[in-house]
Amino acid sequence: MNYQTPERRRALAADYAIGLMQGAARRRFEMLLLDDAALREELAQWQESLASLTEAIPEQAVPEQVWQGIQARILPQVLHLPKKNPRWMRLRLALAACAVLATLYIGFIQQRDQVRYSATLLSAEQQPALRIKAHAQYLQVEPLTLAAIGLDRSLELWAIPADGPPISLGVVPVGGKGKINLSQAQRALLDTPIALAVSLEPHGGSPTGQPTGPVLYQGQLSAL
Numbered sequence: 001m002n003y004q005t006p007e008r009r010r011a012l013a014a015d016y017a018i019g020l021m022q023g024a025a026r027r028r029f030e031m032l033l034l035d036d037a038a039l040r041e042e043l044a045q046w047q048e049s050l051a052s053l054t055e056a057i058p059e060q061a062v063p064e065q066v067w068q069g070i071q072a073r074i075l076p077q078v079l080h081l082p083k084k085n086p087r088w089m090r091l092r093l094a095l096a097a098c099a100v101l102a103t104l105y106i107g108f109i110q111q112r113d114q115v116r117y118s119a120t121l122l123s124a125e126q127q128p129a130l131r132i133k134a135h136a137q138y139l140q141v142e143p144l145t146l147a148a149i150g151l152d153r154s155l156e157l158w159a160i161p162a163d164g165p166p167i168s169l170g171v172v173p174v175g176g177k178g179k180i181n182l183s184q185a186q187r188a189l190l191d192t193p194i195a196l197a198v199s200l201e202p203h204g205g206s207p208t209g210q211p212t213g214p215v216l217y218q219g220q221l222s223a224l
Helices: 006-018 023-035 037-054 064-074 086-112 184-189
Strands: 117-122 128-134 138-143 153-161 167-171 178-181 194-202 215-220
Touching: 006 023, 006 037, 023 037, 117 194, 128 194, 128 215, 153 184, 167 178, 167 184
Parallel strands: none
Antiparallel strands: 117 128, 117 215, 128 138, 138 178, 153 167, 153 194, 194 215
């Protein structure tokens, strides 16, 4: 390497003075210094220039606004949120409460409307004729293979207790499809072991409160 160019000598002296020169390169440069007075002078100039950088800097008071700026950046920030209108808060709470009550009410209604009992009534030939589904407040009636009857006749549904006379549950809707609403006494009757039967009666139902015509269909009511 050519150590005689001014630019190269100046760069080497600067690296040595700053402390960037390490290992074998530093040892070679120190060997050059032993026989090169001009290089030693170059190094001395660099060391003198750098020495001024290590002189103590006189203390100066920090302006108050500088401290205030520092504190503003490091202290917890307070968010200035707009004040909420109490009337709107009350309205939102009321709407939320109504939504909860509506959900509970719908769930209650759906639970009450679940099918509790069912029965499939058979004809004398053991053919499915009528399907009965008992809800909490009413019976859902669905025809399967009903025989045709005259307009002056009605089908009446009866509950047959294990130890008592038949009790009317109402007239089957025309065509065999629809609802039969239940009274409180009729609803309580469904919670006891009963069979169901359908008789052929005059239009509007039995005039005596007991079956007067032939029993066309019957079956057992079963809990689900």
